[in-house]
Amino acid sequence: MERRHFRLGFAGFGNVGRALARLLIARRDELARRYGLSFEVTLLASARRGAWVEPRGVDLEGALRSGWSSASRLAEVLGAAPIDLLFEATPLEPRTGEPALSHVRAALARGVSVVSANKGPIALAARELFGIARKAGAGFRFESAVADCLPVFNLAEAALPVGRLLRFRGVLNSTSNHVLQAIARGRSGEEAIGEMQRLGIAEADPSHDLDGWDQAVKVVILANVLMGRDLTPADVERTPVAAVDPGWLRAEEVAGRAVHLVAEVGPDGPACVHPVALPPGDFLASLRGFSLGLTIETELAATINVSIVEPHVEQTAYGMLADLVAIGQGRMMIPTPLLQATP
Numbered sequence: 001m002e003r004r005h006f007r008l009g010f011a012g013f014g015n016v017g018r019a020l021a022r023l024l025i026a027r028r029d030e031l032a033r034r035y036g037l038s039f040e041v042t043l044l045a046s047a048r049r050g051a052w053v054e055p056r057g058v059d060l061e062g063a064l065r066s067g068w069s070s071a072s073r074l075a076e077v078l079g080a081a082p083i084d085l086l087f088e089a090t091p092l093e094p095r096t097g098e099p100a101l102s103h104v105r106a107a108l109a110r111g112v113s114v115v116s117a118n119k120g121p122i123a124l125a126a127r128e129l130f131g132i133a134r135k136a137g138a139g140f141r142f143e144s145a146v147a148d149c150l151p152v153f154n155l156a157e158a159a160l161p162v163g164r165l166l167r168f169r170g171v172l173n174s175t176s177n178h179v180l181q182a183i184a185r186g187r188s189g190e191e192a193i194g195e196m197q198r199l200g201i202a203e204a205d206p207s208h209d210l211d212g213w214d215q216a217v218k219v220v221i222l223a224n225v226l227m228g229r230d231l232t233p234a235d236v237e238r239t240p241v242a243a244v245d246p247g248w249l250r251a252e253e254v255a256g257r258a259v260h261l262v263a264e265v266g267p268d269g270p271a272c273v274h275p276v277a278l279p280p281g282d283f284l285a286s287l288r289g290f291s292l293g294l295t296i297e298t299e300l301a302a303t304i305n306v307s308i309v310e311p312h313v314e315q316t317a318y319g320m321l322a323d324l325v326a327i328g329q330g331r332m333m334i335p336t337p338l339l340q341a342t343p
């Protein structure tokens with residue numbers, strides 16, 4: 001077995017970064033045994049604690065316990081930090097993708113692989129970032145950016161190597177759907193949001209979830225990366241949760257139909273994120289609680305439904321761990337029409 005050692009960097013050490021650190025510690029032996037993959041963490045960065053560069057490897061358990069303090073900022077150290085792979089898990093900024101987009105660009109440009117849970121950079125600059133990664137020989141994967149560890153890109157890579165993907169229709173945001181379900185059952189939306197925040201599932205700023213931006217960003221990623229389109233999140237037609245009539249929600253609940261904020265996109269025409277009353281028997285209607293799911297219409301493989309039941313932040317971290325393993329095995333990027341079209 002070929003052995004591979006990674007010097008890892010963390011951009012962001014919040015819910016996702018910390019869950020990933022715990023998973024790496026817990027699975028260190030398994031990674032070595034099954035994949036010949038070893039690692040040390042040489043860069044830890046957060047907004048408040050600064051960027052800690054330690055070429056000999058940080059004490060990750062100590063950092064989880066007590067944190068750190070550094071006067072350096074991530075943007076200053078990224079050009080020269082001794083890392084082979086950067087985990088990007090800073091908060092989503094859906095309009096500019098920053099600061100994550102700059103982190104990803106800077107890392108890829110110097111040949112440092114990137115695993116991103118942050119969807120902003122991919123939604124706004126996938127074509128450019130794939131191009132930079134290919135030129136620099138860096139890995140670039142982002143399974144967790146769309147639906148935690150629900151296989152979307154890994155599924156397309158492994159199971160759909162030939163033929164086109166024709167349409168996506170999915171429930172890709174837990175918070176908005178949890179809130180819609182709560183209101184439909186006569187509970188308050190605020191109470192449901194508080195619950196999601198305590199579990200680390202809702203974004204730091206839940207407005208991105210509730211106004212449909214989060215799903216808009218995700219549907220753009222699916223359209224651009226897997227269908228080669230050139231959409232931006234601003235192109236997506238969105239209906240925010242606040243615009244959904246609570247009376248209609250309750251009536252649909254009584255009639256046995258689940259209302260979900262559904263994200264949809266095809267090979268042309270607009271993408272949209274809108275509330276849909278799903279009849280029993282519709283695959284997406286079966287998704288309750290925090291569950292996420294996607295229906296993929298394909299050219300050659302019929303229609304494929306995938307779902308993940310009640311994922312938590314540990315599953316986002318797991319998707320990032322799976323991407324690390326993929327890059328360790330030399331699967332640097334998923335095949336994408338964007339890359340085929342990139343000179």
Ligand SMILES: NC(=O)c1ccc[n+]([C@@H]2O[C@H](COP(=O)([O-])OP(=O)(O)OC[C@H]3O[C@@H](n4cnc5c(N)ncnc54)[C@H](OP(=O)(O)O)[C@@H]3O)[C@@H](O)[C@H]2O)c1
Pocket residue numbers: 011012013014015016017045046047048049074088089090091092099117118119144145148200201202203204312313316
């Ligand atoms: N939570 C989930 O279940 C989930 C699921 C899928 C994808 N994601 C994505 O994963 C990313 C992280 O989510 P999260 O829940 O972990 O967010 P979070 O708990 O708010 O953590 C964000 C981290 O980023 C740090 N940060 C902010 N600006 C920074 C900067 N300029 N330089 C360095 N670090 C910076 C923060 O620093 P401080 O700690 O000092 O504030 C914090 O450590 C987001 O893009 C989110 O959309 C999350």
